[in-house]
Every structure is written in C-alpha cells, then in structure tokens.
Amino acid sequence: MVALNQLITLTRLTAVEAIRQPIFLLVTNACIVLTAVMPMVLLHQFGEEGKLARDSGLAFHFLFGLFYASYAACSSLAREIGSGTASAVLSKPVSRSEFLVSKFLGLALVIVAFSTCACVSTLMSERVAERLAVTSNAAGYVIDWQTGWLLVCAPFAAMGVAGLLNYYGRRPFVSTAFLVLIVLLLFVFGVSGWFDRSGNFSSFDLQVQWRIIPASILVTLALVVLCAIALSLSARLGTVATLLCCFGIFVLGLLSDYWFGGTDGRSAISALLYTLIPNWQHFWRADALAAGGLIPWSYVGRAFVYAGTYSAAVLILGILSFRTVDIR
C-alpha cells in the first residue's frame, strides 16, 4: 500500500513535470496545426483528400509523438539525475525500480494526453478535407473551412487563455495552455457537429470517421513502447546517445519485416532480431482504413498485449541496469 501511494505520487509528479516542459506544448501545437492545415492545402486529389488528410494526421501523430516520447523519456531521467532531484528522491524510502516505473507511467499518461489531442485533430482534419457536396441547385467539391479554421486557431486560443491566466492568476503557462487546449479541442469537436460543410447551421452530426480511433490507439501504443525503450536506455546512457539508439531502433523496427521477417532460409540471428526488435509495422495500420476498411478491435487488443509485454520486458532490463547506477 505504501509502495502504491509512493508510485502514484511519483507518477503524478512526472506527468506534471512533463507537461510543464515548453517542448511538449510546442510539439503538440505543431502536430495539431499541421494536421489542421493539411486538408486545406490538399486540393483536387481525385477524391482521395479524406484519405490523405487521415494518413497525414496519423503520420504527424506518429512522428511528433516518436520525437516527444523518446526525448521526454531520456531527458526526464537524465534531467532528474543531472539536477540532483533524483538523489533527493532516492535518499527517501523509494526504491529505484519504483522510481523508474513511476517515470514510465507518468510519461505514458502524458503520451496518452498528447495522443488524445492528435486523434481529435485527425478526426476533425478528415472532416475538413474536400468532398463532393450536392445542393438543390448546385454540386461541387467543398472544404469545411469553418471546422478547419477552428482547429487551426485552437492552439493559439489556448495559449492566449493561458497567457491571461498566467498574468492574472499566476498559473503556469505551459501546462495551463495544454489543459485549455484539450478542453478547447473537445469543444470545437462538439461545436463543429452543428454546422454542415458550407458553414450553415444544421442538425447535430459530427460527420467523422470513428474508424480512425483504433488506428490512433495503435500509434499511441507504439509511442508507449518507444518511451519504455528510451527510459531504459537512459538509465545508463546520456541524452544524445539514447536519442541515437532510439533512432536506430526505430529504423530497424520499421524495416524489420523486410530485413529479418522472411521465412525462407532465415538465419537464427535474423529470427532472434525479428523477435527482439519492436516491429512498428504492427502499429501503423493507416492503409487498412483505405476504401472504407476497418481495424478490428481484436487486433487492437492483441497489439495492446504485445506493446504491454514488450514495454514490461524492456522496463525490467532498465530496472536491472538502473539498480547499480551511481547517482551523483
């Protein structure tokens, strides 16, 4: 019970610390704005605008998320050790394994929060994309500009509100901006349902592709796995070395199917590497959504088990490594 309370306390602190880092807000805002702008510049794509907006949104989610997950994980531990807060915490009755696990859980929470923003943005971005609209006297391709601009403006509005709260209420700017952003995104998401593509008030209809959500969850699972890898590596390595290793693992994992995945004449080493290296292709299923396809929830469940097992295994290695590290 004591250990659980400590774990919750440390997890909460890690999450709060992570969302107060300016880079987190920067990455989240960049991801949302690019996701929002993409369908507004994609014109005349032979009816593929929706797919392109969806793929772009998921790709931004993946890329910005990968960068943030690896950077936050390795800098979080390195920063705590470098600034000495790790030694202050570990001089209390807190075990090193608890410390590392709480770091992971805190960062995983933040990744889920980031992914929520990215997922809502992708859902709205897909809605914004140009589509054929037919009225009683005309027909043509129409972009949902209203929703698009609402989405683009949401991060700036959130920063404006956070600035005011910082000025008048001394609230921390970065974390407040992020929390306001989540609320604003959900608000904009709800409000857009009351308007049709031409911007006219209509009965409530969100007109979104809910099947994007499983794809987005898969991307989130990939980010959590990379976070576990980066955190475990940073128990021994510095920030730059950890980032380089993460980049290497990311590339290997992306090409794992091609390099180590063949069944004919596959060597034992290839088989071992195929098993050990996380296969990012399992988490990138945007193509499955093309032509009205769906990602089955059973697949998401299996991916969840894979990501959970892989993260746990990597964290155990990280804990074993961290147990013998000198905290200076």
Added chain:
Amino acid sequence: METLNAGNYAPLMVEAKGLVKVFRDFWRRPKVRAVDGIDFNVGSGEIVGLLGPNGSGKSTTIKMLLGLLFPSEGSVRVLGESPQRVTARQQIGYLPEVSELYLFLTPRETLDFYGRLFDLKPKTRRSRIEQLLEMVGLTHAADRQVGEFSMGMKRRVGLAQALVNDPQLLVLDEPTAGLDPPACRQVKDTMLAMVRRGKSIVLSSHLLADVESVCDRLVILYNGRIRAQGSVKELLTQSDRLSVTMPALPPEKMKSLLQTLRDHIGEEPQVEHPSLDLERFFLNVIEDAGDSQLTGAGHHEGIARYLDGTQ
C-alpha cells in the same frame, strides 16, 4: 587509519568501515579515487562534522551513506542496515549540497510531495508542513514556485524537506552554503535543537566556523583520506596554555597582577580584551535594528512548535 569511535554515544547510527569509492570512465577504467579507505562511526545524539576542502570526498562519503553511490570497497551501515535497503532510509533526512528541488512546485507542494513519499498521514502531513514552513520562515512564500526563489530561500525549503519525516539521522551537505548570517544561525540552532531531542547529525562543510560551533566530533578529510579526527575540544584545545577571563581591573592592580604572573610563568603574559565573534556581533546589530524575522525570533518559535513532539 585509526577508527573514530562514537565515544559514549550508543547505539551507532552510522558505521563505515574501510570505505573506498573509485569513479570509473565509460570503459570502466579507474578515473578518480574519491574516497580512500575511511572508517568512522556516528553515535546517537551527536553531531559529527566532515570537514575538508572541495574535492576531499565529503559529498561522496555522504552519498554512500545514503545508498546513492555504491562503495567500491568496504561497507557502510546506517541505523543498523545497508543504506541500499529502503527501510534504512525511512529514518534519514537529507539536505543535498545544492538545493535539488522541483522548481515548478511551491514549498508547500514540495513538502507535501516528500511527506507522501514517507507515507505520512494527511493530518500529520498538513500540520507538519505548516510547522516546517513557519520554522524556516517561508510561510509568506509557501505558494510561490521554488524556481522564483533566491538561493537562500531554496536552502530553507531544502532544510524543511530534510526534516519532513522527523528523522533519526540528519545528513546535511553544506547546509549553510549561500545563506546569510541570520539564516546560518537558524540552521545551526535547528541542528542543536534536533540533537537535544536525541537525533544524530552528519554535517559536511568547508566553513570551519560553522563546524566548530555545532559539532561534537570532527573528521577532517583531504584527498579522500582522514587526516585528523576527534572531538572538537580534543583537536582544538592547547592543553599547555591557559586563558583567564575576568572583569577589567584598575591600572595599578593590573600592573601588580601582571608582575605576579610574570614571576610565576617566567614570560610576558598576553593580556587583551575579549571580543565577540563577527557572527554574534552581526546578529546583535540586526536584532537591535528590530527585525525580529531576520534574527529568527519567529524561527525559534517555529523550532519550538516543530520540536515539541506534537507534530
């Protein structure tokens, strides 16, 4: 090197035997021998000062006591257990060398965070936080972020967090670094008050006056080795000399007294007016200026409230 015994202080709170710490580079080659075979004990209810210049191995020794660094050789036991064990650290309070705090938290949040790590009950935690904030004179700034604080204020937060669990053993690394004289006095008063309650303190410093004024025993380190050790009295007393303090006498009586002394000791006795030490003088000036907060009037009240056993 002879072991520094805890004298009449028992049981032992810290027991270090043949401690060696060698820092290695990336390839595991020895880089620095920061601590080189030191032995010392700390008994219950005493203040032991680790004294030495920068790089003498004080902080490394302290971090081995806390289980943050692993000894390359030798052993260390704190409160009868290895400091690697979580239970051993339940009764330790640690003030790091630099104020290692989460800058985005307020002092109240910081103390709450550390109180939770010790699993203090909410009611106890709340009352202790208020007492500690009062004791270190930060009640007025309890809800400002630590990142906005001066170094001295951060040290006060650091001291408060070290006391949040009412520890049996307090480990203070350069506790007065960056503090103004009144705050230094406050820290020293706190240490003495803790010892009166039977707590033990390991104090590391290179400020000689601080160590001399509060420590029962000294361990003087240089280049990772113990160069001198013993009680402050043993180390500093010149047993073959005497000084006498008495009221000033009229010139003719003084002349007669000096002549008598000269006849007995066969050399010219040194006669001078005793002087206050600069810290005492400075505190008197501040006190006269009527700034009770700076001189620690509120602080003493705070110590009393914290240490009266009701926390």
